[in-house]
Amino acid sequence: xxxxxxxxxxxxxxxxxxxxxxxxxxxxxxxxxxxxxxxxxxxxxxxxxxxxxxxxxxxxxxxxxxxxxxxxxxxxxxxxxxxxxxxxxxxxxxxxxxxxxxxxxxxxxxxxxxxxxxxxxxxxxxxxxxxxxxxxxxxxxxxxxxxxxxxxxxxxxxxxxxxxxxxxxxxxxxxxxxxxxxxxxxxxxxxxxxxxxxxxxxxxxxxxxxxxxxxxxxxxxxxxxxxxxxxxxxxxxxxxxxxxxxxxxxxxxxxxxxxxxxxxxxxxxxxx
Amino acid sequence: xxxxxxxxxxxxxxxxxxxxxxxxxxxxxxxxxxxxxxxxxxxxxxxxxxxxxxxxxxxxxxxxxxxxxxxxxxxxxxxxxxxxxxxxxxxxxxxxxxxxxxxxxxxxxxxxxxxxxxxxxxxxxxxxxxxxxxxxxxxxxxxxxxxxxxxxxxxxxxxxxxxxxxxxxxxxxxxxxxxxxxxxxxxxxxxxxxxxxxxxxxxxxxxxxxxxxxxxxx
Amino acid sequence: xxxxxxxxxxxxxxxxxxxxxxxxxxxxxxxxxxxxxxxxxxxxxxxxxxxxxxxxxxxxxxxxxxxxxxxxxxxxxxxxxxxxxxxxxxxxxxxxxxxxxxxxxxxxxxxxxxxxxxxxxxxxxxxxxxxxxxxxxxxxxxxxxxxxxxxxxxxxxxxxxxxxxxxxxxxxxxxxxxxxxxxxxxxxxxxxxxxxxxxxxxxxxxxxxxxxxxxxxxxxx
Numbered sequence: 001x002x003x004x005x006x007x008x009x010x011x012x013x014x015x016x017x018x019x020x021x022x023x024x025x026x027x028x029x030x031x032x033x034x035x036x037x038x039x040x041x042x043x044x045x046x047x048x049x050x051x052x053x054x055x056x057x058x059x060x061x062x063x064x065x066x067x068x069x070x071x072x073x074x075x076x077x078x079x080x081x082x083x084x085x086x087x088x089x090x091x092x093x094x095x096x097x098x099x100x101x102x103x104x105x106x107x108x109x110x111x112x113x114x115x116x117x118x119x120x121x122x123x124x125x126x127x128x129x130x131x132x133x134x135x136x137x138x139x140x141x142x143x144x145x146x147x148x149x150x151x152x153x154x155x156x157x158x159x160x161x162x163x164x165x166x167x168x169x170x171x172x173x174x175x176x177x178x179x180x181x182x183x184x185x186x187x188x189x190x191x192x193x194x195x196x197x198x199x200x201x202x203x204x205x206x207x208x209x210x211x212x213x214x215x216x217x218x219x220x221x222x223x224x225x226x227x228x229x230x231x232x233x234x235x236x237x238x239x240x241x242x243x244x245x246x247x248x249x250x251x252x253x254x255x256x257x258x259x260x261x262x263x264x265x266x267x268x269x270x271x272x
Numbered sequence: 273x274x275x276x277x278x279x280x281x282x283x284x285x286x287x288x289x290x291x292x293x294x295x296x297x298x299x300x301x302x303x304x305x306x307x308x309x310x311x312x313x314x315x316x317x318x319x320x321x322x323x324x325x326x327x328x329x330x331x332x333x334x335x336x337x338x339x340x341x342x343x344x345x346x347x348x349x350x351x352x353x354x355x356x357x358x359x360x361x362x363x364x365x366x367x368x369x370x371x372x373x374x375x376x377x378x379x380x381x382x383x384x385x386x387x388x389x390x391x392x393x394x395x396x397x398x399x400x401x402x403x404x405x406x407x408x409x410x411x412x413x414x415x416x417x418x419x420x421x422x423x424x425x426x427x428x429x430x431x432x433x434x435x436x437x438x439x440x441x442x443x444x445x446x447x448x449x450x451x452x453x454x455x456x457x458x459x460x461x462x463x464x465x466x467x468x469x470x471x472x473x474x475x476x477x478x479x480x481x482x483x484x485x486x487x488x489x490x
Numbered sequence: 491x492x493x494x495x496x497x498x499x500x501x502x503x504x505x506x507x508x509x510x511x512x513x514x515x516x517x518x519x520x521x522x523x524x525x526x527x528x529x530x531x532x533x534x535x536x537x538x539x540x541x542x543x544x545x546x547x548x549x550x551x552x553x554x555x556x557x558x559x560x561x562x563x564x565x566x567x568x569x570x571x572x573x574x575x576x577x578x579x580x581x582x583x584x585x586x587x588x589x590x591x592x593x594x595x596x597x598x599x600x601x602x603x604x605x606x607x608x609x610x611x612x613x614x615x616x617x618x619x620x621x622x623x624x625x626x627x628x629x630x631x632x633x634x635x636x637x638x639x640x641x642x643x644x645x646x647x648x649x650x651x652x653x654x655x656x657x658x659x660x661x662x663x664x665x666x667x668x669x670x671x672x673x674x675x676x677x678x679x680x681x682x683x684x685x686x687x688x689x690x691x692x693x694x695x696x697x698x699x700x701x702x703x704x705x706x707x708x709x710x711x
Binding site: 337338339341342345346349350353428432433434435436438439446453458459460462463464466467470471474475478 | 550551553554555556557558559560562563566567568569570571648649651652655662665666669675676679682683686687690691694
């Protein structure tokens with residue numbers, strides 16, 4: 001099974017997506033850290049309402065890709081577009097874009113000196129200049145939905161990892177973004193708390209929100225993704241719907257990746 | 273103006289150097305005594321006896337709360353009266369600077385020892401090391417690493433504080449400079465000289481302390 | 491050791507006055523140092539070439555020279571250049587010069603302690619640079635810097651004991667004068683010690699309590 005280039009891969013995307021509008025597009029993205037090329041000619045279109053899960057071995061560039069989408073990492077080549085409009089360059093003003101594209105981090109990063117509600121209000125009130133009373137209603141509704149209504153006045157240090165991450169998701173949602181980026185948001189959580197966070201993300205997916213998710217949770221990836229983007233060494237190697245990717249991936253590299261993650265006993269003839 | 277100043281300094285260099293020797297002697301003696309004293313008292317802070325710990329604590333707090341210059345004057349003025357001895361400025365200076373340095377050092381030593389995780393002691397004992405081996409091979413090396421940057425910083429502070437001894441009559445480099453000023457009325461170049469002199473003495477130590485901190489980050 | 495109580499009571503008002511002056515001086519120095527500390531860090535972070543070097547040079551110069559020399563330089567050296575400042579002015583300037591360098595370092599440590607990820611989280615919410623500094627960086631930086639700042643404040647209060655050498659009528663100046671005049675060494679030194687205890691102990695306790703309250707109120711997860 002030969003590896004396909006980015007252009008060829010686009011044709012393997014599920015036909016249903018072709019009817020939806022393109023929300024985010026990455027065209028020939030090139031990113032280097034010094035002399036090391038981390039993203040090499042990466043092209044991808046993300047449609048409205050689509051849930052894209054990005055998988056790949058460590059160092060393949062998946063987190064970097066995500067971070068380029070909201071300007072946390074500058075790119076050295078290629079174009080980024082939101083609804084066709086070019087995104088700001090490395091010296092531009094990303095504030096408007098960042099209000100539309102929310103991001104949740106692996107290390108959570110709630111502001112420790114503010115309680116939950118203060119964390120939620122900061123963005124909408126300071127950045128979007130909305131009235132506090134109005135935002136409070138929305139914020140409380142979100143907290144209710146994720147089951148943390150009674151934790152409004154708690155400080156981050158008083159919450160468990162799963163609770164904090166749910167608050168972090170809600171914090172990003174309070175800005176009413178059109179898309180959400182999730183960067184391995186459960187990787188640092190204790191196993192029992194992973195589910196409560198993934199459930200929230202799943203719900204967002206079912207409501208039709210555009211999501212780009214980097215994760216190692218294969219079961220979750222399979223359940224939530226509209227399509228799987230598999231990356232290796234800074235390039236997109238394969239794009240497939242989850243049903244195909246996890247059963248019979250189109251590329252050998254994807255197969256090798258899955259072998260490492262799904263711990264199945266090896267047969268005698270299989271190479272290590 | 274600068275040429276005149278340099279000429280002035282060169283002419284009076286022997287006097288200034290003489291004062292500098294005095295300064296450095298006092299500083300060196302105080303540093304050696306103070307650091308040794310500090311190690312002993314530092315361990316005393318961790319003693320099992322609460323009486324010893326309290327005594328150490330009172331000693332530390334006494335020098336933490338009362339400024340060094342006050343102690344200097346207490347020593348210089350009160351000791352002759354109390355013990356019916358004459359005490360030279362140098363002696364009072366070395367006495368107080370050592371005691372103060374010892375107090376500060378004891379806090380550093382205590383901090384260094386307590387910052388070593390208990391797990392290190394446990395691991396060492398689990399490997400079958402005797403107490404002496406444990407301390408020599410595991411604990412003391414680590415304690416020294418945690419101690420050194422702060423200790424070097426303390427030495428810098430002690431050198432700066434040595435400048436105070438001019439106030440109890442010691443003919444150190446500051447006093448010599450003042451004598452020259454009295455004669456020549458050239459205050460600016462001489463105080464500038466002192467400024468630069470102390471900077472040359474202390475800056476390398478400051479760099480050393482920083483380098484040590486970077487080499488052994490905690 | 492016999493204390494002449496009448497001497498003590500007679501000169502109490504003198505000590506009171508000197509204590510107030512010393513405290514006032516200390517407070518002025520603390521305020522000045524904090525201003526220098528904040529401005530120094532603001533300047534240091536400007537995208538100007540040489541800004542960091544300039545601040546670093548100042549800090550190293552101030553920290554590696556004794557206050558005594560700095561004060562003598564200001565009070566006895568500057569008149570050669572035609573600048574005649576009073577002892578009190580020189581004292582405030584000298585203490586601020588020294589204290590400012592300590593504050594710059596303490597506040598810088600606080601700023602450096604704010605995680606890069608926190609800044610990214612703030613940026614992801616669309617915060618501007620100013621909003622980021624105000625809502626995310628400064629609160630955390632100041633909380634981290636507080637112990638260092640508190641220690642610097644105590645340090646400055648103690649360093650005020652040196653200013654007597656440039657004719658500031660502070661506690662040391664008074665004590666030496668009294669000893670010279672009346673030979674009441676024990677009594678004078680006792681009052682001196684009590685005065686410093688009175689000044690430093692409450693400050694030390696107050697700042698320790700403030701530190702503790704901040705640590706419990708805002709413990710970082």
